[in-house]
Amino acid sequence: MANNLFQFIVMFRSRFTEAFPKSCPHFGPQELETDIVDNPPGDRAEALLCALLGLLLNRKQDVKSVTAHTHNEERVTAVQRDMDVEANPTSIVGQDIIIEH
Numbered sequence: 001m002a003n004n005l006f007q008f009i010v011m012f013r014s015r016f017t018e019a020f021p022k023s024c025p026h027f028g029p030q031e032l033e034t035d036i037v038d039n040p041p042g043d044r045a046e047a048l049l050c051a052l053l054g055l056l057l058n059r060k061q062d063v064k065s066v067t068a069h070t071h072n073e074e075r076v077t078a079v080q081r082d083m084d085v086e087a088n089p090t091s092i093v094g095q096d097i098i099i100e101h
Contacts, residue, residue: 006033013048021062024051 006029013020013027027035027044035042041049050063057063 003029003033006030006036009048019055020051021054023062024048 010027010029010032013024017026024047025044027048032045032048035045038045046065050065053059054061054063
């Protein structure tokens with residue numbers, strides 16, 4: 001049953017190729033299955049998911065994937081930029097820092 005699902009997804013991608021962004025790769029059912037079961041999912045599966053989200057949300061720009069790690073690095077950099085921790089180490093007390101897993 002799962003193999004039929006992968007075949008359907010690949011067929012859908014192939015049939016509506018003009019609707020997908022040029023950055024979305026072409027692949028076969030076995031490649032898609034391999035990418036999905038990998039931990040973390042492979043780049044092709046991630047690109048397909050982002051392309052599908054872009055179609056569902058009717059976005060003109062490509063949807064880009066951002067990992068929680070990248071998001072956390074950006075937040076820490078922003079917090080460091082906003083405060084001068086070296087001059088006043090207590091300045092971070094009371095600040096909300098969100099850590100996602």
